[in-house]
Amino acid sequence: MTLGSGLTRRRWLLGALLLAAIVLVTAGGVVAVRLAGDRGAEPGAATPTASASPSPTTAAPSPTASSPSPPPGADITGPLNLLLVGVDTRVSVPGWEPHADAVLVLHVPRGLGRAYLFSLPRDLLVDIPAFPKAGYRGGRTKLTHAMSYGSRVPGRPKQPDTAQGYELLRSTVSGYTGLRIDAGAVITFNGFDRLVDSLGGVDLYVDQRVVSRHRQPDGRHREPGAGGYVGPQMVYEKGSRHLTGWQALDYARQRYLTGGDYSRQRHQQQLIRALVRKILDQGLARDPDRVQQVTDALGDTLVYAGGGRRLVDLAYALGGLPADRFVLVGLPGSSVGSGGAYRGEQLTSVGRRFLTELRAGRADAYLSDHPTLRVKA
Template identity: 30%
Template sequence: MNSPLYLDYVDETQRTEPRGPEGESLSRNWKVLGWTSVALAGALVVGSISAYGYARYLDSGISRVPVDKGLLTQVPKLNEAVNILLLGSDSRKDGNAKYGRSLVGQEPRADTTILLHLSPGGRQAIGISFPRDLMVDVPACTKGDGSKSLPQTTMINSAFGTGGMMCTWNTVQRLTNIHIDHAVVVDFNGFKGVVNAVGGVEICLQEDVDDSKSGLKLKRGKHTVKGEQALAYVRARYGFKDGSDLNRVKRQQQFLGSLAKKALSRDVLSNPATLNALLRSLTKTVTVDENFTLNKMTDLASKLKGLTPSKVKFITVPYTAYAPDPNRVALRQPDADEFFSQIANDTEIEDPTKKKVTNVPAAQIQVRVLNGSGIGGAAARVGEALTAKGYQVLSVGNPRKNPPSTQILYGEGAEDAATTLATLIPGAKVVPSAKTTAGVVDLVLGPDWTGKLKTSLPKKLDGEVKATDNICKTA
């Protein structure tokens, strides 16, 4: 449990029916990431439908759910980033019944809970996974029959079964303190349809695989998988030499990255036939909140024009063992809250390939704090906080001209001091300044100032998966 990205889904402990043929216990072996693939692909490309005459027709096929208005103001929106809650439903209705007929009459649960964070201008897209056996506080929710459920501490995937999309939205928003803009739900059959629509997804096997339970039988090397074969790949376990959940989850994350790379490629986005096939598949299986209108989708697409596969990555929330039950997990604090704060403030999680910077001891950093935030007394409070951390605060005051955003200006010889200070300031831009005294750093608080210093997480979370990773590279 040391790694924040180790997804140990204890499926076997949740089985509600005897172990039957593999096809009849699909959701227990499916292990979440397939639905993430569907939802992510849809979220990344669905806005492009405005370019086609079928736009309105396609939009009319999407199911929509009324929004609990209180959720829209529950957590303030701090910036122009868009956060979309992606849920994979294990519903057995309609064509999904074959994946577990004994579960047809049961309330669906969310086999996948992902918060997709999209920075404006296509700067980054981060898919944040919540293990389905993560223990959380689920608030009182309105159930399908109109009655109210009682607040409870339970697994996060139970929120969907209790009160559907809105209950999960409420749960995740309270848990993370991140403003959620929209929600998307997909079901089982969407996975195969999307994979087929993009022409299959490339995978790479390090060994020959013959898994009788999942039906996967492939030779070592690269393959392009579709439909049922893709489904078998993401749920296979026992046919691999390392049959651990960790190995299976890693393969699923790599599949997700490969799908995102394919969905963002010119082969999909510039090919009307391929894109339309993808969108038609999505409209048959997707449910969204009523505010996620066609106009909102197209507006989102315009904001993501700069998004490339190199800017797409997948991270699991920091977690640890749940003390009352080792078969469950809980958020690992304070890491989780620090991570959620970075996401809420749209702070980029730095890549270790970036320029190495020497950290300077706080006692050696001279800083002046200037308040251009519009918040009375902000400079004084930040100055006190920095002094408490050992920084040399030379003065506090106001800038001659308010900046468009929070900045850290540094004089000659103070670049390392400025970048060290930046680890505490959410979203601050580090900029050299000829007007700043040599050896001194000016912290200028802008209108985006949140009022809180932050603590840095590791530059790259252990186990992070990027869409551009070499799929054949061994761990």
């Protein structure tokens, strides 16, 4: 496919970098990205509510002899819903079923001039639909298990399929939020250091003191010991900080801190926006050499597959998204117990109502009435 002028190509590369930033920050790097166009019903997929976002798959205009070819993704006008999933790092262990450690949804309304990024708790209690492909009969349990249950391949107990697990997780998230998922990514720790370092690091306001369970102050991994890790620990003090690649990745992983997983969700979102802002502030769209440098740094850590929209289409469509209209939303939740035992998490009524208002196109008004839902940069 011909991308046209150098400006067109640079804009698509910038869009790709923005998409990469969103995907990579969530858990560190891409192992597989499944772009699902959702042009029709999916086997095992939950049916969205009547107010769910429609699929952005209108036909592209056909070029004529007197008009140039339209740019990639010219027919994508929104709304778009992207599902970003960070899987458990132990997927490298033979037979280990992937768990969804981070589940984020990026909603881009019609016009593609604004975006809302929110997280769903990994332990959120949800109804997971039956998934015959994996032999799963359905049930109510933690959201993180949708990935692992869906990844099971009958007759191959030691060979879980992460892409298949994503299918069940996508259906589960769609059913819970009422949003039709147009594209998605399954990601794990890999390649993120190179992306951040190629940008010269990232500037971030650390909003609470964070002590690392995984890294020493010099960046080396802490040694496993009885009951956890041992050795000196890297500490991220509160305040404005400049983080290198390994520091940014390590900071975004920590959840054993005040606020637990909800704080980790907030930190991941803050890091995503800081990285996107870094890309835009450096003017990469006007510097093709820097774009190429960053793209080369990513190497083969971005792997795209699936039968839906191509990366070039989505990346170009998102390339014009203003950084100051990238809204981070923190959905409040609380724990659920039974007989004194912890069962999982549930969103509060304020958090659940946000999803209703988002589908109806009233997110800005709702956030104005509930300003504490906005996550500060």
